[in-house]
Amino acid sequence: MQKQTLTMTDAISTAKMLSEALPYLQRFSGAVVVVKFGGNAMGDDAAMAEFARDIVLMRQVGVNPVVVHGGGPMINDMLNKLGIESKFVRGKRVTDKATVQVVEMILSGLVNKRIVQAIMDAGGRAVGISGKDDDMMVCVTDDPELGFVGRPVEMNVQVLRDLYGAGIIPVVAPVATGMADNETFNVNGDTAAGAIAGALQADRLLLLTDVAGVKNAAGEVMTQITPEEIRQMTIDGVIAGGMIPKTETALMAIEAGTRAVTILDGRIPNACLLELFTDHGAGSQIRSTAPRVTPRVKR
Numbered sequence: 604m605q606k607q608t609l610t611m612t613d614a615i616s617t618a619k620m621l622s623e624a625l626p627y628l629q630r631f632s633g634a635v636v637v638v639k640f641g642g643n644a645m646g647d648d649a650a651m652a653e654f655a656r657d658i659v660l661m662r663q664v665g666v667n668p669v670v671v672h673g674g675g676p677m678i679n680d681m682l683n684k685l686g687i688e689s690k691f692v693r694g695k696r697v698t699d700k701a702t703v704q705v706v707e708m709i710l711s712g713l714v715n716k717r718i719v720q721a722i723m724d725a726g727g728r729a730v731g732i733s734g735k736d737d738d739m740m741v742c743v744t745d746d747p748e749l750g751f752v753g754r755p756v757e758m759n760v761q762v763l764r765d766l767y768g769a770g771i772i773p774v775v776a777p778v779a780t781g782m783a784d785n786e787t788f789n790v791n792g793d794t795a796a797g798a799i800a801g802a803l804q805a806d807r808l809l810l811l812t813d814v815a816g817v818k819n820a821a822g823e824v825m826t827q828i829t830p831e832e833i834r835q836m837t838i839d840g841v842i843a844g845g846m847i848p849k850t851e852t853a854l855m856a857i858e859a860g861t862r863a864v865t866i867l868d869g870r871i872p873n874a875c876l877l878e879l880f881t882d883h884g885a886g887s888q889i890r891s892t893a894p895r896v897t898p899r900v901k902r
Contacts, residue, residue, distance in 0.1 A: 628880060631665070637807070638670050641811060655722045681709050715776045730766055730771050736762065740780070752790070801860050807862065865888045
């Protein structure tokens, strides 16, 4: 690989940053970090490549990353191309049999393999799977009016441990198996990431989004928040709209055993590295002060 030409000042600055990162590299060596990848970065080749490099670097320094992704815009594009009309209930898409087939095709195929290829192009090893593989994620209907939209009720995550134990980065599409008749369910990407993080007893869950983090009543991003503060801010209406499902996912993951959850702006260059390996951090970290609880996980 050809080295970039740096001035001595640039080189010293880079070396200093690497030296200052040492305590964090030691802290997260061997840690399991679940990363939910989505938002605008998924549609941008440069942003995708940067994300993949960050994930490969995490793996290189001893972190065990597990990537969970969404793909809403790509699903919308394909539904439009196929002439499948979308119906909505209370602002949420109804996923009928025709729609769930498109969802599985796009998430498990197009999007999943694109992320896998980006990680491999960055020098890593990656395998793409869905929640249906090895019955990793088993669901029931979240809301009968929404059709094949699932809520995870059983997690079988040994396949993920096997993969990252072998040095391979798992890339998970949020498509799951049904509890009753082996139906295919679409699962919200954040929900899937939270369920996986809880089942793995992950050290961190990073929810990449298109906002700076959780804001208080004054509009300021809060860098540290407790679950109790999240609940009260939701009651008070400070947390509203699209931030509610993300904070609900964070609370679910923490209650299931995840040490901490960070909601951070995926548009920031190297957002994951900033959060894990620098004093600065990125976004809003939600951490419980209660003892960890071992979840009921099949395997």
